[in-house]
Amino acid sequence: MTTGRPRPTSRDVARAAGVSQAAVSLVLGGKWHGRVSAAKAEAVRGAARELGYRPNLAARSLRLGRTRTALLVVPALTNEFFARLHAGAARIAAEHGFGVVLYPSPEGTGPAPDPFGSAGAALDGVIASSMASEALAALRPGGRLPLVMLDSDPERTQAAATVNLDIADGTRQVAAHLLGLGHRRVAHIAAAVDSWTFEVRAGTLAGALRAAGCPPPVTVPSALGVAEGARAAAEALAADPRPTALVCDDDVLAAGACKAVRRLGLRVPQDVSVTGFDDLALACAVEPELTTVRLPAEEAGAAGMRALLRVLDGPAAGTAGGREADVTTLPVELAVRGSTAPAPGSPAAPGGR
Numbered sequence: 341m342t343t344g345r346p347r348p349t350s351r352d353v354a355r356a357a358g359v360s361q362a363a364v365s366l367v368l369g370g371k372w373h374g375r376v377s378a379a380k381a382e383a384v385r386g387a388a389r390e391l392g393y394r395p396n397l398a399a400r401s402l403r404l405g406r407t408r409t410a411l412l413v414v415p416a417l418t419n420e421f422f423a424r425l426h427a428g429a430a431r432i433a434a435e436h437g438f439g440v441v442l443y444p445s446p447e448g449t450g451p452a453p454d455p456f457g458s459a460g461a462a463l464d465g466v467i468a469s470s471m472a473s474e475a476l477a478a479l480r481p482g483g484r485l486p487l488v489m490l491d492s493d494p495e496r497t498q499a500a501a502t503v504n505l506d507i508a509d510g511t512r513q514v515a516a517h518l519l520g521l522g523h524r525r526v527a528h529i530a531a532a533v534d535s536w537t538f539e540v541r542a543g544t545l546a547g548a549l550r551a552a553g554c555p556p557p558v559t560v561p562s563a564l565g566v567a568e569g570a571r572a573a574a575e576a577l578a579a580d581p582r583p584t585a586l587v588c589d590d591d592v593l594a595a596g597a598c599k600a601v602r603r604l605g606l607r608v609p610q611d612v613s614v615t616g617f618d619d620l621a622l623a624c625a626v627e628p629e630l631t632t633v634r635l636p637a638e639e640a641g642a643a644g645m646r647a648l649l650r651v652l653d654g655p656a657a658g659t660a661g662g663r664e665a666d667v668t669t670l671p672v673e674l675a676v677r678g679s680t681a682p683a684p685g686s687p688a689a690p691g692g693r
Contacts, residue, residue, distance in 0.1 A: 349393075350365065353384060363380060409463050410463065410645065411441050411466045413471065414470070419564070419620075426440065426442050428638035428643075464648075469490040470490070472536070487500060488503065488644050488647045488648045490644045491507075501650070503644045506670065511545050517631070517674055517680065522683040524552075524683070525583045526549060526554065526583055527558040528559045529588040529597055531564055538589055545557060558576050560573075569593035571600070577600065577612065584613065584684060585683070587615050594617075598679065609678065614679045615631045615633075617633045618633070628678030631680040633674055634673050634674070643668050
């Protein structure tokens with residue numbers, strides 16, 4: 341026979357905090373804003389911590405008809421960016437008693453098959469990154485499961501909420517940085533992936549160069565890999581006149597571009613500047629370290645999970661329907677490092693005039 345302290349209940353928490361059980365339910369369920377004062381909410385959380393109270397999630401799930409599980413769909417697991425997305429989403433989910441299942445789509449950005457046979461019975465909602473909402477049709481027959489899209493076109497999605505990184509502004513920052521260094525001949529090592537985020541990078545870069553009176557960028561598409569990026573960069577550098585800067589759609593491509601520059605007997609950044617995108621760990625592992633756009637991937641995942649929780653708590657879960665969709669845009673920043681320098685022959689370059 342075992343003895344010990346009985347498991348504390350919500351009534352115990354209410355008594356210790358000096359509030360009603362309803363207030364305890366609202367606070368611990370994350371629905372207290374506008375209904376319970378901040379002071380009382382803190383008193384409830386403090387009492388719960390002191391007593392070691394844990395809500396009965398199984399009973400709550402049965403009562404609400406929820407599984408307290410979200411699916412995070414990504415095109416691949418080979419990129420650190422998606423691991424950081426998952427970390428952010430899982431952190432917020434855990435704070436609210438949810439779990440997150442990570443699902444790398446077998447078709448990349450293409451149609452994602454339902455891994456459960458009946459996702460609607462196994463999940464409360466779906467968060468998907470860098471994909472089109474139409475690719476998730478098998479996971480959401482009839483659009484019944486709430487959907488939050490990350491890094492996706494808010495104008496073409498059927499999602500209830502969208503969380504985007506300001507990719508266009510990041511690209512503009514890259515262009516302004518290179519133009520300020522005197523670069524006028526720019527090549528674009530473009531990811532050969534059918535995705536909104538890469539469309540934005542290409543369109544914004546071309547527009548920024550056009551506005552500055554520069555020739556259109558030499559564009560060479562490439563699969564996402566170091567070897568592939570090196571091949572694409574070598575092709576771009578064969579142009580006449582040779583580009584003085586290579587703008588790469590991600591850091592992996594940029595690492596390949598740096599290899600291509602050196603194989604041609606050239607130097608980074610004295611002869612050719614190279615920029616990346618994402619600010620992966622790789623960006624500081626190469627030499628010289630990459631100038632790249634830092635994307636707050638973990639915060640994007642966290643914001644996506646918060647958006648899904650808002651949808652689930654709102655009056656109409658599922659698609660945006662007749663109401664305005666929830667759109668969040670997170671700022672990005674350019675991390676300037678050693679892979680960029682003044683263009684050869686420009687006034688800012690050594691020996692320039």
